Amino acid sequence: MTEDNQPVETNELYAVGLARAFGGAVIFGIPLMMTMEMWSLGFSIDRLRLLLFIGVNLLVLIGLSYFAGFEKTFSWREDVMDALAAFGVGVITSAAILALFAVIALDMTWTEIIGKVALQSVPASIGAMLGRKQLGAEQDTGAEDERKREAGYAGELFPMLAGALFLAFNMAPTEEMILIAFQMTPWHGIALGVVSIALLHIFVYVLGFSGQETPPEGGTFMRTFLHFTLAGYGIALLVSLYVLWTFGRTEDTALAQVAMMTVVLAFPAALGAATARLVI
Amino acid sequence: MxxxxxxxxxxxxxxxxxxxxxxxxxxxxxxxxxxxxxxxxxxxxxxDAGAPPAIAVDVTRVVPVEGGYRVEFRARNSTGSTASQVEIEGKLAGDGAEAEIGHVVFDYIPGHSERKGGMFFTREPRQESLALRALGFADP
Structure with missing residues (x-):
């Protein structure tokens, strides 16, 4: 008999994975479910921006399924199915917990209920995907590394994008993000940007967390810094701006203020980008 | 084999x-x-998410309580967009006496939704003497 270390996907195994997905959805989703601003954003956020955001979330889920997957055989069907299942788990978990908190109730209009659940399902579904993939024991890290290698530079950047999106989204709804930006001077802004870039570089290449990236072969410090660290910070900035726009924070606001808010939000986004590479 | x-x-x-x-x-x-x-x-x-909020206030019940009367009402937003910081004022005109004023602020009234609240008055509110209305709102 030949030894096969690839577990057969049975219903039992899938059910265990699904249970882990619910666990991940609760753990990753709970901070935002208990954030007041998220409830009102659920119904006040621009509908088209909300739609676009959920669409982006689905794409990120498919990407996560690809990069953090435990099955060697890559197929679009599998990854899309995984993403849909994770989204479904996110929606069900959000609806159940919001109902438990009396944030949604049957006497509310369905537009309000759906808005609240849809917005919460974004972090919950990312949690579901990570819970299923990361909390499980049968993860095939070999396949993961192989995929990252195959994807090349994009394989380096995508996890940063997912991590930045997740952490930026966790912070952006709160009033504090704007308040912090308002009370900072331009010098504070510049300092915060420099600290963000430094931490991003240190977290990924210096500290030696598990899953640390080795700087590309033959790469000088400058090359690694430009190609990966600065690219990562660029992603953090773009993701922050996108999330702020989604939440309507950029409306009728001076460019300088928007820039300051983006730098403030890019701080957690950069940390998310740095640590996501270690998680995924 | x-x-x-x-x-x-x-x-x-x-x-x-x-x-x-x-x-x-x-x-x-x-x-x-x-x-x-x-x-x-x-x-x-x-x-219809584009139309700005329009808020109507209806009295649902008047109940005698200790020290006066409780007027229960609901504020309904009939358009698709959310109103925040909605201030509701209730004015109870007296027969010759000074009017009693009540204030309630709702943090949010989502589109096509209603929020319930109550006000206390010392005199008995009667239909013709009691007026409740929304004073204003802010865009969220």
Missing amino acids: VQQRTADRDGTQQKANHTPWLEWVASGIGLLLTLGIFGSIGWQAFD
Whole structure:
């Protein structure tokens, strides 16, 4: 008999994975479910921006399924199915917990209920995907590394994008993000940007967390810094701006203020980008 | 031995193509929820989200309580857009006496939704002497 270390996907195994997905959805989703601003954003956020955001979330889920997957055989069907299942788990978990908190109730209009659940399902579904993939024991890290290698530079950047999106989204709804930006001077802004870039570089290449990236072969410090660290910070900035726009924070606001808010939000986004590479 | 190996290869082949039915169920439910959410939010987007809020206030009940009367009311936003910091004022005009004023602020009244509240007055409110209205709102 030949030894096969690839577990057969049975219903039992899938059910265990699904249970882990619910666990991940609760753990990753709970901070935002208990954030007041998220409830009102659920119904006040621009509908088209909300739609676009959920669409982006689905794409990120498919990407996560690809990069953090435990099955060697890559197929679009599998990854899309995984993403849909994770989204479904996110929606069900959000609806159940919001109902438990009396944030949604049957006497509310369905537009309000759906808005609240849809917005919460974004972090919950990312949690579901990570819970299923990361909390499980049968993860095939070999396949993961192989995929990252195959994807090349994009394989380096995508996890940063997912991590930045997740952490930026966790912070952006709160009033504090704007308040912090308002009370900072331009010098504070510049300092915060420099600290963000430094931490991003240190977290990924210096500290030696598990899953640390080795700087590309033959790469000088400058090359690694430009190609990966600065690219990562660029992603953090773009993701922050996108999330702020989604939440309507950029409306009728001076460019300088928007820039300051983006730098403030890019701080957690950069940390998310740095640590996501270690998680995924 | 040869037979054994053939059997193994068949097994592997099956393994690769086999998707547990639970996976179909889970992703099918996910697909339904996704389409449902996209559909309903998309419908709202093109419905009437553009019109600014309009808020009507109705008295639902007047109950005698210790020290006066409790007037219960509901404030209904009849348009699709959310109003925040909605201030409701209740004015109870007296027969010759000074009017009693009540204030309530709702943090939010979402589109096509209502919020309930109450005010206390010392005199008995009668229909003709009691007026409740929304004073204003802020865009969220």
